[in-house]
Amino acid sequence: MTGSLLTVLVLCTGNSARSILGEAIFNQLAPGRVQAFSAGSQPKGVPHPAALRLLARRGIDTRAFRSKSWLEFTGPAAPRIDLVITVCGNAAGEACPLFPGTPLRAHWGLTDPADATGGEKCEDLAFEATARYLVMRVEALLALPFETMGPTI
Numbered sequence: 001m002t003g004s005l006l007t008v009l010v011l012c013t014g015n016s017a018r019s020i021l022g023e024a025i026f027n028q029l030a031p032g033r034v035q036a037f038s039a040g041s042q043p044k045g046v047p048h049p050a051a052l053r054l055l056a057r058r059g060i061d062t063r064a065f066r067s068k069s070w071l072e073f074t075g076p077a078a079p080r081i082d083l084v085i086t087v088c089g090n091a092a093g094e095a096c097p098l099f100p101g102t103p104l105r106a107h108w109g110l111t112d113p114a115d116a117t118g119g120e121k122c123e124d125l126a127f128e129a130t131a132r133y134l135v136m137r138v139e140a141l142l143a144l145p146f147e148t149m150g151p152t153i
Contacts, residue, residue: 015040
């Protein structure tokens with residue numbers, strides 16, 4: 001960990017839906033305790049509109065969210081990452097780049113809400129379901145005393 005602030009990188013292939021939601025949920029639920037980022041192996045270029053709608057409904061300012069490559073987190077100017085969480089099967093199965101600091105890795109496999117069909121209402125329901133799963137997992141992680149945890153020999 002970097003001091004008492006846990007830095008988390010949430011990865012998915014497109015960085016437009018699940019990883020964007022993960023970043024937002026971490027930062028909303030644990031300000032000052034966690035700093036989360038998101039990225040993708042093949043970023044779509046823009047966040048999914050349903051992800052932005054969901055964040056806006058939750059009172060989260062969406063202007064700073066963008067779809068970005070995981071390579072932004074590999075260089076010398078990148079923030080140190082303590083934990084990398086993949087949220088889709090594709091990203092979990094891909095050869096991830098090396099991130100400075102040898103972060104811990106976890107996989108939280110979630111169905112892609114961007115695959116929802118049937119219009120905006122169906123999309124919004126799928127994104128809400130994904131957000132509920134992410135909130136449960138983030139809250140479980142936040143229940144751990146990670147500020148006092150460290151590597152063992």
